[in-house]
Amino acid sequence: MLHCGLNIFFLAKLDSDLIEAIDLKVLADENIEIAEKYNFSHLIPPVKFYKELIEEYCMRMDPIKYASLPKYAISAKQRIQNHLSYKLGSALIENSKSILGYIRMPFVLSYIRDKHKKDQLAYEAKMKKNPNLTLPPLTSYLDYKEALKEKECFTYKLGEAFIKAYKAWYKGGLIMFLFKIQKIKLKGDRI
Template sequence: MHNPNSAIERVKNHLAYKLGQAMIDFANSSSGGGYIALFKKLYKIKKQHKKEQKIYQQTIQVFPQLKYPSLEACSDYEQALKYKFHLSYMLGEVLIKAYQNWYKGAGF
C-alpha cells in the first residue's frame, strides 16, 4: 500500500475489492483461460491477502505506533465511501458471502 493514510487506498486493499477486480478483469480479458484459471487467480489473491494481513498484525504487535488510523479519520473518507459501492467491491462481497454460506464457514 502506498499511502496508509489514504482511505481510498485502504478500501482498494480490502479483499472484497481485490477479488471483484480480478473477476472483472477476467470477464474483460479476451485471453480466456477458463473458469479454472479464474478460481486459481482468486485463490492466489486470497492467499496473498491473508499473508499481508498476518504480517501487518505481527508488525503492529511489535510497533503499535504503526497501526493505521481509522477510515473515518482519513481526509478522503467521503470519496472512499464511493469505492465501497463500485462494482468491484460489490462483486467481491457477494463472492465472499456466497462462499461462507456454501461451506457454512470462513473460507475467504
Template sequence: MKIFLYLENIDIQNDNPNFIALNVKEMKNIDENNFKNKTSWLCQEEIYELKNELKFKSIYHNNIILGVHAWNNQDNSEIEIKNDIGNFNRNLNHSFSFFFDTYNRNIKITKNTTILSKNNPVGFVGLLLASTEGNYHNENIDFKALIKENIEIEKEYNFNHLIPPIEWYKEIIDEYCSIMDPIKLEPLQNQINTLKTQLSNTQANSAKARIQNQLSYKLGQAMIENSKSILGYIRMPYVLSYIKDKHKQEQKIYQEKIKKDPSLKLPPLESYADYNEALKFKEHLSYKLGEALIKANNNWYGGVYQIVV
C-alpha cells in the same frame, strides 16, 4: 479387434420403483403471489415461499417422499412434513439451493399429508417421490467382507492391461501444474505488483487506497479482469484462491508488525480527509462482486476471511 468381445446378453429385470419429480406448482392450495425468483452464483430458480401448509393432489397419494428440493438464506428456518404416521423435520440454516434426503422410506403421502415451514418462510422448489412398488434395496452390505472377496474376471473380458498405473496420471498432472501454474498466475502477479506500487506511497494518507487494498475490492477486480476471455474464466479459480491466500499472508505480517510496534497501526478510515469520497468505492462493481463472493463462501462453507480495514 477380435480381442474386444461383445458381452453376453444379460437378462435383467428393472425392479426399481417408479420415480416422480414433483414441482411445487403441482401441489394443492398454491398461492401464486408466493412465487419468487432466486439467484445464486451457481443457479437461478423459481421458488415458492412456503408460508402456509401445502397438501398433495390425490394422484400423488400412496407415493413415498424420498427428498425435498428447497432454498433458504435465513437462520432458524425449518421445514416439516406431517402425515398420519408421524412427521419429519429438517433445519435449513443458510443452505441456499440444495436437495436433502429424508432418510425415511415410511413417509407415504396420504390425503392428510402436509408440508410446511416453521419459524421463517422457506423457499420450496419440489420433491422426489417414488412408488411403493419396487425393490428399495435396503439390504445391509458387508463392505469389509466385500473388500476381502477375490473377484476374478474371465480372461477374454479382462482389459486391465490397457489401463496404465494410476501413478502415471498423478505424475502427468503434477508436471502439467508445475509448468502451467506460473504461466496462469503471471498476469495476476503483474496486476498485483502494479497495484502495490500505486498504493505503497499513498495508503498511509488515503482512505481510497485502503479500500482498494481490501479483499473484497481485489477479488472483484480480478473477477472482472479475468471475465474478459475464455482463458481468464479457466484460470479464475486459481487467481481468486491466490489473491485470498496472498491477502491473508499480508494481513498476518501486518498484525505481527503492529504487535511489535503499535505505532504502526493504521488509523480508522473515518480519520482520512478523503473518507466520504472513498466510500463511493464500496459502490463500485469490483467491490460488490468481491463482497458477494466472500459472503457466499462464508454461508456455504463456513470460511472466514480476515480483512483489516
C-alpha cells in the same frame, strides 16, 4: 633537481613537538580584522536571501507541489482498494473477459485470498512489535467521502457478494452468486 609531489606531503609524519595545539574555541572568540585589500566578502552573495527568493518564486509558480503534504502516507481510497472484497471483485471482472480467464479464475482467486491472508498476518505481527504503526480509522482521512463511494462501487460489491457466496458454498451459494451478480449490476446502473 629534487621533485616532490603531494604524496610526500601526505606521507610525512608530523612530530607532536613541532605542532602547537591550536584551540579552536579561543580562535573563534578572537576578533580577527582583515585588511581592506584582502577582504573579499563583497564577492560572497547573500545566500539565505536568494534561497528565500527562489522558494517564494517556486511556490507561486507551482502551488500544488508546495502545498502541505497529506496527513497520512496512503489515502482512504487506497485502503478500501486493499480490502479483500475489492481485490476479489477486481480479479473477477478482469478474468471474466476471456475463456482463458474463466479457466484460471479459481487459481487467481485462491492466490489473492492466500496473499491477502499472509499480508494481514504480517501487518498484525508488525502491530504487536510496534503499536504506533497502526493505521488510523478511515473517518480521519481527508478523502473519507471518496472512500465511501469506492465501497459502493460494483467491484467492491461483487467481491463482497463472492465472499458471502463462498462461505455458503455447500448451500448452493456459488450458484446463487450468479444471480446476485445481475442484481448488483442493476443496482449499480441505477445509482
